[in-house]
Every structure is written in C-alpha cells, then in structure tokens.
Amino acid sequence: MPYDLKATLQGLPDFPRLEGPRVRLRGPRDQDTDALFAVFSDPRVMRYWSRSAMATPSEAAALIVEIGERFEQRETINWVVADLQDDAVIGTCTLYQFSPRHRRGEIGYTLRSDLWGRGLAREAVALAVDWAFDVLALHRVEADVDPRNEPSRRLLQALGFRSEGVARERFFVEDQPTDSEWFGLLAADWRKRNA
Ligand SMILES: CC(C)(COP(=O)(O)OP(=O)(O)OC[C@H]1O[C@@H](n2cnc3c(N)ncnc32)[C@H](O)[C@@H]1OP(=O)(O)O)[C@@H](O)C(=O)NCCC(=O)NCCS
Structure with missing residues (x-):
C-alpha cells in the first residue's frame, strides 16, 4: 500500500x-496574543510577507483561533516558537500546503526582529524539517522566498535547501508584483547532511 x-x-x-x-x-x-502581535505588527518582519502588518492585537487573537482550527483539520501545523527558558513566544514556524500524493510540504517562519542574527530561526526551522522528514515521512520540503529576502535565503541555504529557480512576479506584496524564488530540500539531502 502506498504511504x-x-x-x-x-x-x-x-x-x-x-x-x-x-x-x-x-x-x-x-496568553500568547501580545507576543504574537509583537512579531506580526513589526514592519521589519512583515517586509516580504504576503499579508500586511497587524494593526491590533485582536488580529493576533484571531490568528491563534485559526491556527487551532487548521490543526484540527490537520491542514497546517503552525507552531509558535518559544524561548526554551521562559516559554515566551518569539516567532512562528509553519508547515503547510501538504501534498499527500507527492509527499511534500512547504515551510514558512518568522522571528522577532530584535532577536535576528543569533541562529534561533535556523534552530526552529531545523527542528520542524527534521520532524517533517522523520514523523511525517515527507519526501521534500519546499519554501518560497522573495529573492530580496537575504536573511531567509541564507537560513535555507545553511540548512541545505537548494535554490531551484525564480518565478517572476508571482505575488503582490502590498501593491508590488514580486518575484518568488523556490527552494527545495529532499529527505535524502537532509539525511546525508545529518548522518
Ligand atoms: C528570516 C528570519 C527568520 C531569519 O532570522 P535570523 O535570526 O536572522 O536567521 P538565522 O537563524 O539563520 O540566524 C542568522 C545568523 O545568526 C548567526 N548565528 C549566531 N549564532 C548562531 C548559532 N548558534 N547557530 C546558527 N547561527 C548562528 C548565523 O551566523 C547567521 O548569520 P549568517 O546568515 O550570516 O550565517 C528573519 O529575518 C525574519 O523573521 N524575517 C522576517 C520574516 C520572513 O521574511 N520570513 C521568511 C519568509 S520566507
């Protein structure tokens, strides 16, 4: 029987x-509402995101409800990233767009901007990717990134994702047509790197 x-x-x-x-x-x-609002209301975090920055904490509260519903449907696994010491939310990491037929999923992530540059997002994404290959037995994890988003590109490349090409003007960010660079990581690549 197929997986x-x-x-x-x-x-x-x-x-x-x-x-x-x-x-x-x-x-x-x-209780994570205010901390999530701090992440998603920050224009630095939202610069290359396909939705605009949150304006009120009620949007973060709505996001928490949506995350619960999407998990109930097993449609999306939208983790919050918390500091291991005090459990305060500092970002998010999401697996979504699952394709059972092709055993793949997409990953997205954010980190509070005052914490950038310490490898915390990389640690979070590595945990999610490892879990996706190990527990979900995905064959491929992909990410789609604005090619100007250098920190995100570097994070993916540091974990072994390969750039697989740029789709031109695939998104509107605010009112600007924006390119989309595809990155892919195969389970075999990941296992080889982490053997
Ligand atoms: C993309 C984003 C999550 C990256 O966060 P970040 O903290 O800068 O990224 P990393 O976790 O990779 O850490 C970056 C740096 O920390 C350094 N670092 C310090 N300590 C480290 C450690 N223990 N382990 C790994 N890296 C460490 C690394 O050298 C790295 O620098 P480099 O890229 O020059 O090698 C962040 O910029 C962000 O939230 N952006 C807005 C949202 C967004 O665009 N998301 C992506 C959508 S596709």
Whole structure:
C-alpha cells in the first residue's frame, strides 16, 4: 500500500512539541496574543510577507483561533516558537500546503526582529524539517522566498535547501508584483547532511 500522509497527519494525537537547545516549538495559547502581535505588527518582519502588518492585537487573537482550527483539520501545523527558558513566544514556524500524493510540504517562519542574527530561526526551522522528514515521512520540503529576502535565503541555504529557480512576479506584496524564488530540500539531502 502506498504511504498515506493524510492518515499520518490525522493520527497525530496532539499539537507536536519539539525542543532544541534554545527554542521550543509548540501550539499557541490565548496568553500568547501580545507576543504574537509583537512579531506580526513589526514592519521589519512583515517586509516580504504576503499579508500586511497587524494593526491590533485582536488580529493576533484571531490568528491563534485559526491556527487551532487548521490543526484540527490537520491542514497546517503552525507552531509558535518559544524561548526554551521562559516559554515566551518569539516567532512562528509553519508547515503547510501538504501534498499527500507527492509527499511534500512547504515551510514558512518568522522571528522577532530584535532577536535576528543569533541562529534561533535556523534552530526552529531545523527542528520542524527534521520532524517533517522523520514523523511525517515527507519526501521534500519546499519554501518560497522573495529573492530580496537575504536573511531567509541564507537560513535555507545553511540548512541545505537548494535554490531551484525564480518565478517572476508571482505575488503582490502590498501593491508590488514580486518575484518568488523556490527552494527545495529532499529527505535524502537532509539525511546525508545529518548522518
Ligand atoms: C528570516 C528570519 C527568520 C531569519 O532570522 P535570523 O535570526 O536572522 O536567521 P538565522 O537563524 O539563520 O540566524 C542568522 C545568523 O545568526 C548567526 N548565528 C549566531 N549564532 C548562531 C548559532 N548558534 N547557530 C546558527 N547561527 C548562528 C548565523 O551566523 C547567521 O548569520 P549568517 O546568515 O550570516 O550565517 C528573519 O529575518 C525574519 O523573521 N524575517 C522576517 C520574516 C520572513 O521574511 N520570513 C521568511 C519568509 S520566507
């Protein structure tokens, strides 16, 4: 029988919880509203994002509800990234656009801008990717990045993702047509790097 990603997702008992040396990936709670708002209301974080910066904390509260619903449907796994010490939310890391037929998914991430440059996002994304290959048995994880988003490109390349080409003007960011660079990482690449 072919591998059934849908069944694996359905079989997840709870929101997965992953821990590295400095960060924890977990499901969001109502108390995370203000910390999530701090991430998504920051124009530096939202510069290359396809939706605009949040204007009020109620949008962060709505996001928490949406994350819960999407997980219930096993459609998206949108972790919050928390500081391992005090559990305060400092970012997000999301697996989405699952394709059971092709055993692939897409990854996205954010980190509070005052914490950039310390490798915290890289740690979070590595935990999610490792889990996606190990537990979900994905064959491929992909990411689509604005080619001007140098920190994001560097993060992906540092983890072994390869740039696979640029789709021209694939998104409107605010009102600007924007290119989209595809990055891909195969399970075999990941295993080889981490053997
Ligand atoms: C993309 C984003 C998450 C990257 O965050 P970041 O903290 O700058 O990225 P990293 O985790 O890769 O850390 C970057 C630097 O920390 C350094 N670093 C310090 N300590 C480190 C450690 N222990 N381990 C790894 N790197 C470490 C690295 O050298 C790295 O610098 P380099 O890229 O010059 O090699 C962040 O810029 C962001 O939130 N951007 C806005 C949202 C966004 O665009 N998301 C992506 C959409 S596709």
